[in-house]
Amino acid sequence: xxxxxxxxxxxxxxxxxxGQGKYFLQLFVTGILPNSARAVANSKAFCERYLKDRYELxxxxxxxxxxxxxxxxxxxxxxLIKKFPLPEVRLTGDLSNIETVLKELQLN
Amino acid sequence: MAKAQSKRSNVKFPKSMxxxxxxxxxxxxxxxxxxxxxxxxxxxxxxxxxxxxxxVHGIExxxxxxxxxxxxxxxxxxxxxxRSLGFDLDKHLAENKIYLEHVNINQDIIKExxxxxxxxxxxxxxxxxxxxxxxxxxxxxxxxxxFSFNPQMLRLExxxxxxxxxxxxxxxxxxxxxxxxxxxxxxxxxYVADCxxxxxxxxxxxxxxxxxxxxxxxxxxxxxxxxxFLIDEKGITVLPIISDVLLxxxxxxxxxxxxEQLDVMLDNKGFYVGSSILxxxxxxxxxxxxxxxxxxxxxxxxxxxxxxxxxEAPHQVIRNMRSIGISLEPLMKSxxxxxYYARPTLQNLELHFISIKKMIKELKPSVVILDPITNxxxxxxxxxxxxxxxxxxxxxxxxxxxxxxxxxxxVGSIERNPSDEGISSMVDTWMMVQDIxxxxxxxxxxxxxxxxxxxxxxxxxxxxxxxxxxxxSRIVIKQNGxxxxxxxxxxxxxxxxxxxxxxxxxxxxxx
Numbered sequence: 001x002x003x004x005x006x007x008x009x010x011x012x013x014x015x016x017x018x019g020q021g022k023y024f025l026q027l028f029v030t031g032i033l034p035n036s037a038r039a040v041a042n043s044k045a046f047c048e049r050y051l052k053d054r055y056e057l058x059x060x061x062x063x064x065x066x067x068x069x070x071x072x073x074x075x076x077x078x079x080l081i082k083k084f085p086l087p088e089v090r091l092t093g094d095l096s097n098i099e100t101v102l103k104e105l106q107l108n
Numbered sequence: 109m110a111k112a113q114s115k116r117s118n119v120k121f122p123k124s125m126x127x128x129x130x131x132x133x134x135x136x137x138x139x140x141x142x143x144x145x146x147x148x149x150x151x152x153x154x155x156x157x158x159x160x161x162x163x164v165h166g167i168e169x170x171x172x173x174x175x176x177x178x179x180x181x182x183x184x185x186x187x188x189x190x191r192s193l194g195f196d197l198d199k200h201l202a203e204n205k206i207y208l209e210h211v212n213i214n215q216d217i218i219k220e221x222x223x224x225x226x227x228x229x230x231x232x233x234x235x236x237x238x239x240x241x242x243x244x245x246x247x248x249x250x251x252x253x254x255f256s257f258n259p260q261m262l263r264l265e266x267x268x269x270x271x272x273x274x275x276x277x278x279x280x281x282x283x284x285x286x287x288x289x290x291x292x293x294x295x296x297x298x299y300v301a302d303c304x305x306x307x308x309x310x311x312x313x314x315x316x317x318x319x320x321x322x323x324x325x326x327x328x329x330x331x332x333x334x335x336x337f338l339i340d341e342k343g344i345t346v347l348p349i350i351s352d353v354l355l356x357x358x359x360x361x362x363x364x365x366x367x368e369q370l371d372v373m374l375d376n377k378g379f380y381v382g383s384s385i386l387x388x389x390x391x392x393x394x395x396x397x398x399x400x401x402x403x404x405x406x407x408x409x410x411x412x413x414x415x416x417x418x419x420e421a422p423h424q425v426i427r428n429m430r431s432i433g434i435s436l437e438p439l440m441k442s443x444x445x446x447x448y449y450a451r452p453t454l455q456n457l458e459l460h461f462i463s464i465k466k467m468i469k470e471l472k473p474s475v476v477i478l479d480p481i482t483n484x485x486x487x488x489x490x491x492x493x494x495x496x497x498x499x500x501x502x503x504x505x506x507x508x509x510x511x512x513x514x515x516x517x518x519v520g521s522i523e524r525n526p527s528d529e530g531i532s533s534m535v536d537t538w539m540m541v542q543d544i545x546x547x548x549x550x551x552x553x554x555x556x557x558x559x560x561x562x563x564x565x566x567x568x569x570x571x572x573x574x575x576x577x578x579x580x581s582r583i584v585i586k587q588n589g590x591x592x593x594x595x596x597x598x599x600x601x602x603x604x605x606x607x608x609x610x611x612x613x614x615x616x617x618x619x
Binding site for chain 2: 028030033034035036038039042062063066067069070073074075076077078079080089090091092093094095096097100101104
């Protein structure tokens with residue numbers, strides 16, 4: 001079921017943007033543990049700064065939806081997944097190292 | 109003394125039975141309950157199978173649901189492994205008793221952007237545990253994690269995992285590679301602390317032996333030795349070296365040797381039930397024939413017999429025995445007579461014993477025959493063999509199984525053959541068959557070297573194998589007869605041997 005949701009969102013994003021430009025990101029966190037709390041703040045700040053108006057950020061708490069952790073093969077948390085544009089990129093950590101994030105998302 | 113100790117520690121330290129043959133014996137009742145146990149070993153040591161057996165037995169024997177988290181094998185591969193051990197996995201899956209999950213780590217290279225932890229793994233584990241209400245958990249193997257993540261973070265997380273498992277009161281097995289990986293190099297096992305088991309796979313003389321050792325078991329006594337273990341189609345068997353001699357009962361019941369005249373020599377009654385009997389002799393003296401006659405007589409009295417042949421294939425034994433009037437085939441068909449046949453070099457002696465023991469457990473025979481034991485002796489140093497054989501004989505005695513083994517010896521080396529010496533001290537009845545040359549003819553002779561707890565004949569008997577079976581007859585010699593006298597009387601014997609010698613035997617029951 002969650003996979004379907006993801007697909008739906010993907011399709012939605014694609015439709016809205018004509019398949020171009022807009023980033024769809026998912027951030028998997030575990031409640032308000034320090035790493036997760038930092039990741040939430042960092043991701044929001046990052047998106048506002050580098051992807052303003054061309055992103056959608058979904059924050060998922062796997063404490064609330066443990067089944068999603070299995071579907072996405074999550075072990076390390078926090079985890080940011082760039083679902084779109086393809087290819088999919090997975091970033092582990094609290095996103096405090098902005099340079100790595102920029103490099104991996106090819107935004108530099 | 110050992111018993112009293114274990115009782116005391118059992119009170120302090122709750123244990124969880126693994127259900128694996130032998131392992132529960134050497135751990136005095138299983139691995140620590142509600143705590144994690146570390147299972148270390150190189151690739152191909154049997155870690156996964158042992159862990160899996162622990163879970164399946166937990167479900168089948170103790171109704172404890174289980175979670176298996178695999179970092180290496182895919183779920184389908186795991187399922188196949190469990191099925192190959194003959195467990196009814198589908199039933200357990202359907203009843204929601206077991207949950208298998210593959211944790212895919214190599215999905216992509218980990219790109220670190222800052223601090224992180226393994227909370228995702230905890231969430232998944234917690235989710236899985238909740239799903240089946242698990243009491244037992246296996247994580248196989250954590251090494252994979254260490255290849256992918258930052259070791260420092262992992263050590264902290266590992267520590268957290270251990271306390272998490274303890275907090276949730278889960279009996280867990282965590283497997284890991286030994287030695288050259290980060291897992292053990294970073295001293296992770298310190299955190300587990302309660303119980304560490306190491307598996308090992310060693311090749312000596314081209315024969316592989318798997319061994320198991322309990323390195324650490326906090327708060328409990330345990331066997332310190334390395335114990336050989338075996339993996340076959342029925343799973344793992346560990347051979348404990350501990351055998352409680354006090355458990356041995358000494359029966360005063362008797363069992364016929366199958367040769368009338370031999371029974372007469374043995375106090376008119378035959379062997380003791382549950383005793384050990386050795387027949388030693390040079391090649392071609394009829395050791396196997398005596399053994400087969402015994403087997404035949406046992407089966408004829410509707411008791412089971414296990415014939416372990418290390419020299420000849422069962423069919424050959426059957427054919428050869430037919431020539432002396434013993435037809436074993438119908439007995440085999442009726443299931444009373446069973447053969448264990450294996451080349452001695454196929455595996456280590458200990459493993460032969462494990463296999464034989466498994467058969468004994470299944471068949472519950474009243475007699476076991478090992479023919480010949482000396483063939484097994486080519487493997488490994490003699491002291492090992494002696495102790496292994498002693499343990500095996502002890503085991504059979506506890507089970508009240510009569511064991512007969514034959515030993516081939518070279519001419520004139522009876523006293524000098526160290527292995528034979530070792531055996532003869534552990535057997536209750538020792539018979540020797542020898543060739544005596546009479547002019548141009550070889551004559552077989554039989555004598556009882558010793559027989560504990562009974563009056564037995566001290567005479568050397570002429571031992572004749574004909575198409576009607578084995579007969580013993582008296583050797584007639586002059587008053588202070590020597591071998592030369594014996595030779596001189598050769599003609600006389602030949603005449604005598606054809607007549608029935610039973611009358612001559614009566615006087616032989618003398619200590």
